[in-house]
Amino acid sequence: MQTIPSQGEYPDFPGKAENVCWDTEGNGFQRLWLTLMENAAKRNVRIQYEMRATELVRDFKTGEVRGVVAENKGKKVYVKAKKAVALCTGGFENNQEMIRDYLGMPCGYPKGSPYNTGDGIKMAMAIGADLWHMDNQAGPDFNFRIPGKDWAFGYAFSPPGNGWIWIAKDATRFTNETYFTKHGKIPFHGVYIHVPTPLPVHCVFDETMRKSGPLYPPNYFFCWWAMIEKYEWSADNSAEIEKGWIVKADTLKELAGKIGKDPATLEKTVRTWNRSCAAGKDSEFGRTSVKMTPIQKPPFYAAEFVPAFTNTQGGPRRNAKAQVLDTNRKPIPRLYSAGEMGALYSWHYQGGGNILECIVFGRIAGENVVTEKAWA
Ligand SMILES: Cc1cc2nc3c(=O)[nH]c(=O)nc-3n(C[C@H](O)[C@H](O)[C@H](O)COP(=O)(O)OP(=O)(O)OC[C@H]3O[C@@H](n4cnc5c(N)ncnc54)[C@H](O)[C@@H]3O)c2cc1C
Missing domain, CATH: 3.90.700.10 (Succinate dehydrogenase/fumarate reductase flavoprotein, catalytic domain)
Structure with missing residues (x-):
């Protein structure tokens, strides 16, 4: 692996000397993707394609998130979580209404997946999550x-x-x-x-x-x-x-x-x-x-x-444990998040930071989810 000194995205800010990038053989994104896929396969992670989550299910007495409602080929599916739900549905790159409401632009279009329509953000809002960085975007x-x-x-x-x-x-x-x-x-x-x-x-x-x-x-x-x-x-x-x-x-x-x-x-x-x-x-x-x-x-x-x-940065506010917070800054029990859906970049996004955040907060969320007590 080669280390290449770079200027940093904001060379006029402190810390530019530490700003370096690591160059690997082949395309970095491809290598990362293959590593993630390999690890998901090794752990028998079941990936459900064409299963669109639409709603979080919450226990009215305890406030705990119990699972999600999803849609599969026109059918409603109820998915009970074993321990907790970790939202990672990306941003609102292809939701024109949210783009107008939050980004101050008449319209905007993704260079990446058009399937990121802000669903997870709205699901979290519906149960009282606080939002942050909604006006920030990589673009x-x-x-x-x-x-x-x-x-x-x-x-x-x-x-x-x-x-x-x-x-x-x-x-x-x-x-x-x-x-x-x-x-x-x-x-x-x-x-x-x-x-x-x-x-x-x-x-x-x-x-x-x-x-x-x-x-x-x-x-x-x-x-x-x-x-x-x-x-x-x-x-x-x-x-x-x-x-x-x-x-x-x-x-x-x-x-x-x-x-x-x-x-x-x-x-x-x-x-x-x-x-x-x-x-x-x-x-x-x-x-x-x-x-x-x-x-x-x-x-x-x-x-x-x-x-x-490339992407939006806003979404539900999260803490250092990847827990989603409500408007009183209290964690919503058994709800976690990772990735660009509520990224920590309030304004000056540094290139490379989004993938980094996916990896870091994905791991933190995963580690904390497994420590939750399973329901009977
Ligand atoms: C062209 C391009 C170049 C980029 N370059 C860089 C870079 O060099 N470095 C960097 O750090 N970042 C880069 N980014 C940004 C980075 O790729 C993203 O921020 C990151 O991939 C987001 O990961 P994520 O897991 O949060 O969301 P995503 O990877 O967007 O995944 C979200 C997934 O959730 C699915 N989904 C959405 N709604 C629902 C629902 N209701 N139910 C179920 N699933 C749902 C979507 O289909 C999608 O598969 C780039 C982005 C683009 C488009």
Whole structure:
């Protein structure tokens, strides 16, 4: 195993010297997954797929959690816990109502599993759990979404060409488009905030950029679109233009009309961008000069991009024993949690921390659950 010193996600914070990453042979996520699967098999852990938990069952006298109600192929199933219930149903990456309520964005789409719809969070809320970190997320950054799909492309948008910008509803740029090393957070007057989402956002580019390669690379090794959907973006983006996902126009004015933006503003935005490229300095948002190429060769193109994220962080508040707490900060008897459903990151999420928390709190929850007295 190799140790590689890294900058850390927030190099301006104390502790950066300790921030290192461990590089293993092969993809880390694959190795972790295989280890977990092997261990589950060794211990005869029964994994019930297509069994959606919907409700926690609680003893009214003692307040103890006794099990869950679930749905399997339209049938209601009651599952009695031997000792306790540990919730680990992930975040609310694909629950548009919760995204609007808690993340302050009009919408958002997962780059990972669309099956995380905040169920565990709502089940815990229903029996009085306190919530924390609901406004925190690992994102957003802007990516393409196939119309009608409930997941987005990703990871960070980094096509081979550099002649592209994002424009907001008012047809102006609103951020350094390539500054996404902090899981969607950008520096703002001495603090970090989530990048704003002035929707609809469009990615605008020209013919040179179109020909430079696919917006999303082939043989990509992670994210839902690549691993599960196995979508292959065409090498010259022509298939996506054909499908109408990318809008094409001979002039910027015509393009603006097609995507519902003000033509004069779009022309001005692109003029300013091209001037910055010529000067080798993005005076508006500080995009690095190596990632700047003018947008000048017709035809011009635009694709609508949505806020996409890897995951949400909020959920039921938990203590150091992985017990879920109620609004009086008292543990709800026999209810535990682990993973990103109620992660401990209140704001400055450090890359790598979510999986770490799954492992650490999964173990703590497991160790404490087994010490509970079994019911007769
Ligand atoms: C593209 C991508 C890259 C990432 N990279 C990193 C990284 O480099 N490092 C890092 O630390 N983190 C990373 N993350 C985040 C990390 O992967 C997640 O935070 C972590 O996997 C969450 O694990 P979890 O077990 O809490 O939830 P999940 O792995 O999301 O599992 C939750 C499970 O619960 C199931 N479920 C949901 N509702 C119900 C229900 N009602 N009943 C039964 N089951 C239900 C879901 O189907 C899902 O299988 C990344 C995420 C993505 C998407």
